[in-house]
Amino acid sequence: MNNMNDSLPDLMRRATETLEPESTDLVERGMKRGAVLRRRRTALLSLSGTTAVLVTAGIVFGGTQVLGSPDHKQAPVASAPAAAATTPAKPAAPATGKDTLATLRKLVPAGLQISKPTSMDGGLGGQNSASIVVDDGNGASWLMVTTGYAYGNPTDCSNSLPHTCTIQADGSALEAVTREAVSRNGHLKEASSNYVMLTRPNGTQVALTSMSAAGEGSPVTRKQPLFTLTELAKLAGSKNWGYPPKKTITQQPAAEPKPPVVPLPATLATLKKVIPGHPQLSQPHTWGGGQNGYNGASYVTNDGKGASSVDALLTTSAPVKKCPEEGLSHCKVRSDGSVLAWANNVPSYDDSRQQKYGIVGNFIQLYLPDGRTINMSSFNGLGEKPEVKHTRAAPAYTVEQLTNMADSKLWIFPGGTK
Template sequence: METDDRLPELMRRATETLEPRYPDLVERGIRRGVVRRRRRRVLSVVASAAAVALTVGGVAVVQAQIGPRASLPPIAGPSTPAAKTSPTKPVPLPPASPAQTLRTLKKLLPGLQTSGAKTWGDDFIAAGLFIDDGHGKAWLEMGIQTVKYDPNCTDQPPSQNCKVRPDGTFLRSYRGAEGRLVYNAVVLEYPDRRAINLTSTSGTGTKGSPSRPEPPLSIDQLVELADNQGWSFPAANYGKNLNR
């Protein structure tokens, strides 16, 4: 028999043993001289009935909250495997070219006025332009290629501060001067021989008189430019070495 069906019977049995109202019990107990025994019996029976009533009340409350019969979620059938989604393929970079290199360079210089852009190179791609941050126009140039040697720091002079970074790249950074003109420069080389260099000067060229006290771009800013993943590198057999 289900618990819900037995509750009325349990209630009936419990209430059958209940004695009359409390004043009547006291009166009868005095007459018989068993007041204490009768009180203990009544309290015990009342407690039992209260426990049953509490149980019934609890069931009623639960049923009121979840309804006569809580509807269970349907049993899941054999799980259907989720459709596999292909990983997003990275968008390939456009082929390396002087025009593409110059576009990338300009794109990475927001907030700076640019002018006088040009490109050159033989087995490498180079680009340069004037940049102005409001404190004087100055020259910025860069070169990009796939070199024919294995990059390392062993062959570099201490002045170039060469170091191997955790990702395996070789970074050289240095500050130099040509007369009164000063410049900041970085060279970043990858283990697969890709290489990029950038130079920011304090004048309108790599030589001559300065147009401002300091280069517009610091070494840290040049490193950030070199690290950008938007550069397209030419193949190792790109162009022709003209020994320039």
């Protein structure tokens, strides 16, 4: 086993890497945007059932902060008299990838060095994309934008990781995710990034990613992405973006859930029952459910010694018989054939923010012999990456307590998907 300082969305995703391919795909879609979120392939096709980690879970938090509306209110414009409206206004021409690149360059603050411009149109769902590498003198940072349309429920936050999505005053949905660098066996696999996606009530969508590298899969070139979540949200909220022609998308039938299909409130209720003691519970949250093939639930607990987030993620797929080669730092096969992996006091950040916020978490992953799997975590704050200082010295629940909760016979596991 390797000691890893990875975010919970990564840990939970790795917990499903040995599952059947179709189930893995569903978990990736539901955890979306935590890993999920910042990639061009996840950017703009918000089909039914799609974030992540990162459970994460995230759980909680996938590591993010909640942002206000990026738009400034505009003064109302008086309409022209009906008699004067003899010629209807000509609709704006659809934008191309080159138009998107031109807008991106226009919106980037002055004084930054810009290089390696790229653009593309006609992607999946008809979206446009563009990217540039920007440098403020502290290292290159890849900035990528995708514009297009949401399909399904355009401003629905129900499948987002906790605290990563907010509904703005104008009805838009703003999703914001910070993703830490990911390492495997001491080698960097992925640089850190900030990601936002703004979906307006009319279905138009803008997604932006800023990385601490000059491109996906490239070596790290700076400590943090050049653009913060707030700055990316401001760019996404610009009225200057144009959009490609809207295409008719024929959606494939959603995967049929295998029985049982467990209501999310039932999973939340079970979590409430298995939490030991009588702490104060607040901020209930659920994600997944139905055709996603997994159920997630979380609470913020307070036993009088400070707030602590606790969460659970349940799914069912191919049985795991031995300890995964990668993942949590400790693992054993128990006498009943179940596989238990765990890690204590895992720091949430691998940079100066860890000293600033001090968030650590305890994690367990329990693989039952019949394929049922439960992941649980507890943090010494409001979540994994709440961007606020820790609220207690240690997570409220130890690995042993999390294991006892996971071992409860009260859990009803969703049956995955066909």
